Amino acid sequence: MTHSYKILLALGLFFCIATVKSQNLLVEAESFENPGGWVVDPQFVEQMGSPYLMAHGMGEIVKNATTKVSFDKPGQYHIWVRTMNWAPGDWEAPGRFKLKVANEVLEKTLGQRSGWGWEYVGLAKIDKAKKVPLELIDLTGFNGRCDAIYFSTTKEEPPASPKKLAEWRKTVKSETNGPEDTKTYDLVVVGGGIAGCAASIAAAEQGLKVALIHDRPLLGGNASSEIRVHTEGIYGNFERILKMLDTDHYPNGHVDAEIDQEKGITMLRVMIISICF
Numbered sequence: 001m002t003h004s005y006k007i008l009l010a011l012g013l014f015f016c017i018a019t020v021k022s023q024n025l026l027v028e029a030e031s032f033e034n035p036g037g038w039v040v041d042p043q044f045v046e047q048m049g050s051p052y053l054m055a056h057g058m059g060e061i062v063k064n065a066t067t068k069v070s071f072d073k074p075g076q077y078h079i080w081v082r083t084m085n086w087a088p089g090d091w092e093a094p095g096r097f098k099l100k101v102a103n104e105v106l107e108k109t110l111g112q113r114s115g116w117g118w119e120y121v122g123l124a125k126i127d128k129a130k131k132v133p134l135e136l137i138d139l140t141g142f143n144g145r146c147d148a149i150y151f152s153t154t155k156e157e158p159p160a161s162p163k164k165l166a167e168w169r170k171t172v173k174s175e176t177n178g179p180e181d182t183k184t185y186d187l188v189v190v191g192g193g194i195a196g197c198a199a200s201i202a203a204a205e206q207g208l209k210v211a212l213i214h215d216r217p218l219l220g221g222n223a224s225s226e227i228r229v230h231t232e233g234i235y236g237n238f239e240r241i242l243k244m245l246d247t248d249h250y251p252n253g254h255v256d257a258e259i260d261q262e263k264g265i266t267m268l269r270v271m272i273i274s275i276c277f
Helices: 003-021 162-173 194-205 239-245 255-271
Strands: 024-028 039-041 052-056 065-070 075-083 097-101 117-126 131-138 142-152 187-190 210-214 273-276
Touching: 024 065, 024 162, 052 131, 075 097, 097 142, 117 142, 131 142, 187 194, 194 210, 194 239
Parallel strands: 187 210, 210 273
Antiparallel strands: 024 142, 039 052, 052 142, 065 131, 075 117, 075 142, 097 131
């Protein structure tokens, strides 16, 4: 065997090993195909860098969030889940949950780390490079939180600091710096509370093309069925539009609050171009 051939063989082996070590997959929880009883919570993006899934069951265990992901190659994958214990103390964490990978419930109980960070779950064997089912299994119904799931063939924990994590996310997911599509509007209203909804309706009635940008799944702000602060009060000079958005005072969890919410959203969809993140 010649010296040059040995060098080429060594380089080939090196690149093969490097390729195996570089196998990784980042799954953002908010991208799950079916959130089940979990809800997407985006309001703390500025603090923790990403929306996340939350098991908001008010004490009732919610349905599993499910999705399927594709791996480039089969193999043994180390798994981390970015989560937090939102009420640390001398008691069991209220938002505990488990991860199910390829129909196997992993032993590690998640949601017990104080502050946002990566919890190491363990190893999982991925036999096939086709779509593999993932599930988040709520154990308490008390606001379990899952931001992301990371699979890697090397046991190297992802970055923890917000700045490094943001850059790492872009690298792993190959995110672009700009939007894929741009659109033009006469007026862009940021914030879908009562004020933002009223401004959007007023502008749309004047014939303007309006985009309403909101960071919650429901419009109305504190007056939405999510928070349930009613809006009854003195209207002043603008009662016509405000009455479109008004909400009665319902008991906590009352079904009519949900009906009012849907009625308001339907009305806004008809009148304006609504973009809700």
